[in-house]
Amino acid sequence: MTIRKSALQLLLALASLAASTAALAQAGAPAAAAASAVTANSAAAAASVPARAGMGTEYSAKGADTCLGCHDDESPGYSAKALFKGKHAHRGDKRSPFGAGGLQCEACHGPGAAHSAKGSKKNLTTNSFKADSFLTVDERNQPCLGCHQDPSRNAWHGGAHDRSKVSCADCHRMHVDRDPVLVKATQPGVCLSCHIKQRADFQKPSAHPLRNGAMGCSDCHNAHGASGPAMLNKPTLNQTCLSCHTDKRGPVLWEHAPVAEDCSLCHTSHGSVRAALLTKSPPLLCQQCHSSAGHPSLPRTGASLPAGGAGGSVFLVAGSCTNCHSQVHGSNHPAGAKLMR
Numbered sequence: 001m002t003i004r005k006s007a008l009q010l011l012l013a014l015a016s017l018a019a020s021t022a023a024l025a026q027a028g029a030p031a032a033a034a035a036s037a038v039t040a041n042s043a044a045a046a047a048s049v050p051a052r053a054g055m056g057t058e059y060s061a062k063g064a065d066t067c068l069g070c071h072d073d074e075s076p077g078y079s080a081k082a083l084f085k086g087k088h089a090h091r092g093d094k095r096s097p098f099g100a101g102g103l104q105c106e107a108c109h110g111p112g113a114a115h116s117a118k119g120s121k122k123n124l125t126t127n128s129f130k131a132d133s134f135l136t137v138d139e140r141n142q143p144c145l146g147c148h149q150d151p152s153r154n155a156w157h158g159g160a161h162d163r164s165k166v167s168c169a170d171c172h173r174m175h176v177d178r179d180p181v182l183v184k185a186t187q188p189g190v191c192l193s194c195h196i197k198q199r200a201d202f203q204k205p206s207a208h209p210l211r212n213g214a215m216g217c218s219d220c221h222n223a224h225g226a227s228g229p230a231m232l233n234k235p236t237l238n239q240t241c242l243s244c245h246t247d248k249r250g251p252v253l254w255e256h257a258p259v260a261e262d263c264s265l266c267h268t269s270h271g272s273v274r275a276a277l278l279t280k281s282p283p284l285l286c287q288q289c290h291s292s293a294g295h296p297s298l299p300r301t302g303a304s305l306p307a308g309g310a311g312g313s314v315f316l317v318a319g320s321c322t323n324c325h326s327q328v329h330g331s332n333h334p335a336g337a338k339l340m341r
């Protein structure tokens, strides 16, 4: 209830703000004068808003109030009130669309005079951010990038999503109470709507705990792009894993070479049908690199060979390497050279 009230107060405050703009307009001030009052930030954003087709370059006379005159409705995907609860409507923040001198709705949707005019083609005169828009993905993203160029968080250009022409609005929602992609519990739903293979992976018996909302994709990935492989948060795969699994970082007295090299030599990152996210189960996992020939625990007779009649060593067929070599990630025991303690 309180939230609703404050949203209404904002709307009311906005109405009075627009009234003074209207007075200006009545006094004969050209539209350009109103536009020149914007802050440096909004001006930069405005300059980057594409003027395409019937869109024109003129802003509406009364800013948000012009728009709200027709768009004050609520639907599952759109709510004007929701926008006013978020950071974009923060009037005390001069960087925000609704900060002092900001272009309000038009900071994102582009100049709206033509769109607001009677009889104009509504879907050809505004940046709808939708996939069926007359604007290209780059053009749709421009207003957002005009304000969000923080390189440490937003190495967007050249990332897999930029290269594949994924748009900001494919992941972000502006007109809902809570942008689902910013909340851990709902974020995977956004990503998995496109990444179908990964959806299946996370359903497997052993998986990182995304299903119950304990983790999000963004715990490992930077969706905006990153210099490392697979847009991981850290420059390498191991650094990403070790940021949480610190006990595997070492240094250890007896290192197991593949662990320091690359966790994914043995583990998948998303999900696996085998225990502990393993790519294969031991002994097969280990035998990719280690030959059983000459293993000290094998009785070296012909019978221990697979075709020797005894069906191979009981240790290797029924048991597993990790029954004896339990310290697969390395050992700190003085006598742990063979990773057994």
Ligand code: HEC
Residues within 6 Å of the ligand: 060, 063, 066, 067, 068, 069, 070, 071, 105, 106, 109, 111, 112, 113, 115, 116, 117, 118, 122, 123, 124, 126, 127, 128, 130, 133
């Ligand atoms: C005279 C009424 C009117 C005004 C004023 C108006 N719009 Fe619209 N707008 C419409 C209609 C009608 C549609 C098309 C039907 C619909 O989807 O609601 C539309 C559609 C839109 C769309 C979706 C376009 C699409 O391709 O799906 C956006 C975004 C939009 N308007 C933003 C704005 C903004 C921002 C302003 C203020 C600058 C504004 N509108 C002012 C009537 C108006």
Ligand code: HEC
Residues within 6 Å of the ligand: 041, 042, 045, 086, 087, 088, 093, 095, 096, 097, 107, 108, 129, 143, 144, 145, 146, 147, 148, 168, 169, 172, 174, 179, 182
């Ligand atoms: C006029 C400048 C401006 C424009 C245009 C703009 N933003 Fe923002 N945005 C901001 C500011 C300011 C904040 C608040 C930043 C902060 O608090 O650190 C913000 C915050 C955000 C946040 C974080 C919200 C949260 O609740 O934490 C997201 C996500 C975001 N913007 C995405 C977008 C997208 C997507 C677009 C284009 C559709 C866009 N922005 C357009 C200025 C802008």
Ligand code: HEC
Residues within 6 Å of the ligand: 141, 144, 145, 148, 153, 156, 161, 166, 167, 168, 169, 170, 171, 172, 181, 182, 187, 218, 223, 224
């Ligand atoms: C593939 C999905 C995806 C796309 C596309 C995307 N984002 Fe994001 N964005 C995210 C996720 C996930 C987060 C939350 C990151 C986190 O929690 O570490 C986020 C966070 C943000 C934030 C808040 C950052 C912060 O740390 O406060 C801003 C601002 C933002 N995005 C802007 C943009 C802009 C601008 C674009 C388009 C150029 C864009 N995003 C495209 C997924 C996406």
Ligand code: HEC
Residues within 6 Å of the ligand: 064, 067, 068, 071, 077, 078, 080, 083, 088, 097, 104, 105, 106, 107, 108, 109, 128, 129, 130, 169, 172, 173, 174, 175, 176
């Ligand atoms: C920070 C950028 C931003 C601001 C500011 C903004 N919008 Fe939007 N708007 C979007 C994005 C992105 C979409 C695409 C749908 C979504 O993300 O929710 C959108 C969608 C819309 C739609 C189409 C909804 C539909 O489902 O057909 C309308 C209408 C609209 N906005 C009107 C407005 C009005 C009116 C204002 C000012 C009160 C406004 N917008 C301010 C970014 C913005």
Ligand code: HEC
Residues within 6 Å of the ligand: 160, 161, 164, 166, 170, 171, 181, 187, 190, 191, 192, 193, 194, 195, 217, 218, 221, 223, 229, 230, 231
């Ligand atoms: C609108 C569809 C769409 C959404 C939503 C989406 N992606 Fe993507 N993503 C793609 C496309 C297209 C590619 C490039 C082709 C590919 O590698 O599959 C891609 C690639 C990737 C890659 C591979 C990067 C590389 O360098 O190989 C990662 C990681 C990724 N996305 C993570 C995410 C995360 C995390 C989210 C949610 C925050 C997300 N994606 C949301 C479409 C999407």
Ligand code: HEC
Residues within 6 Å of the ligand: 188, 191, 192, 195, 198, 202, 208, 210, 215, 216, 217, 218, 219, 220, 221, 229, 230, 232, 237, 264, 268, 269, 270
């Ligand atoms: C525990 C960390 C982690 C989490 C959580 C995670 N990923 Fe990944 N992801 C990785 C790693 C590491 C790779 C690199 C692939 C590899 O070599 O195993 C990767 C690769 C990818 C790729 C590239 C294609 C591929 O499979 O190699 C996509 C797409 C992807 N992840 C999407 C997602 C999505 C979507 C989510 C959330 C639903 C997610 N990831 C959650 C670590 C993670």
Ligand code: HEC
Residues within 6 Å of the ligand: 205, 206, 207, 208, 209, 215, 219, 220, 237, 240, 241, 242, 243, 244, 245, 263, 264, 267, 268, 269, 275, 276, 277, 278
């Ligand atoms: C953001 C923190 C985080 C990151 C980064 C991370 N993990 Fe995890 N990992 C977890 C959590 C939480 C669990 C679940 C622990 C539990 O259930 O007790 C887990 C579980 C595991 C398990 C045991 C799974 C099982 O079924 O027993 C393995 C193996 C694992 N992670 C490997 C990795 C690898 C490899 C990487 C890098 C690609 C990685 N993790 C990155 C948090 C993380």
Ligand code: HEC
Residues within 6 Å of the ligand: 238, 241, 242, 245, 248, 249, 256, 258, 259, 260, 262, 263, 264, 265, 266, 267, 276, 278, 282, 322, 326, 328, 329
């Ligand atoms: C040589 C193969 C191999 C490599 C490389 C490897 N692991 Fe493992 N890991 C295993 C095996 C096998 C298990 C199951 C252990 C068991 O059954 O006792 C396991 C279990 C785990 C577990 C769950 C049990 C536990 O000990 O907490 C985590 C977490 C884990 N590994 C993280 C990592 C990380 C992080 C890396 C990279 C730094 C890594 N592993 C590299 C083979 C490997």
Ligand code: HEC
Residues within 6 Å of the ligand: 256, 257, 258, 265, 266, 282, 285, 286, 287, 288, 289, 290, 321, 322, 325, 328, 337, 338, 339
């Ligand atoms: C990706 C290849 C690879 C995989 C998979 C692998 N290892 Fe290793 N392992 C190595 C390498 C390389 C060494 C170091 C060999 C050396 O220093 O001569 C090593 C060393 C060892 C040693 C110590 C040998 C010594 O002489 O000190 C043991 C024991 C061992 N591995 C057991 C295992 C077990 C058990 C598994 C399965 C859980 C496994 N390895 C999986 C590559 C691998």
Ligand code: HEC
Residues within 6 Å of the ligand: 283, 286, 287, 290, 292, 295, 296, 297, 315, 316, 319, 320, 321, 322, 323, 324, 325, 338
């Ligand atoms: C019954 C216990 C046992 C099992 C099961 C076992 N090992 Fe061993 N392993 C040993 C012993 C004992 C040594 C010798 C230790 C020493 O020399 O100090 C050894 C040594 C090794 C060495 C080092 C060889 C060398 O020449 O120094 C490797 C590599 C190795 N094992 C891998 C494996 C792999 C891979 C498996 C599964 C296919 C496996 N072990 C199963 C007990 C076992």
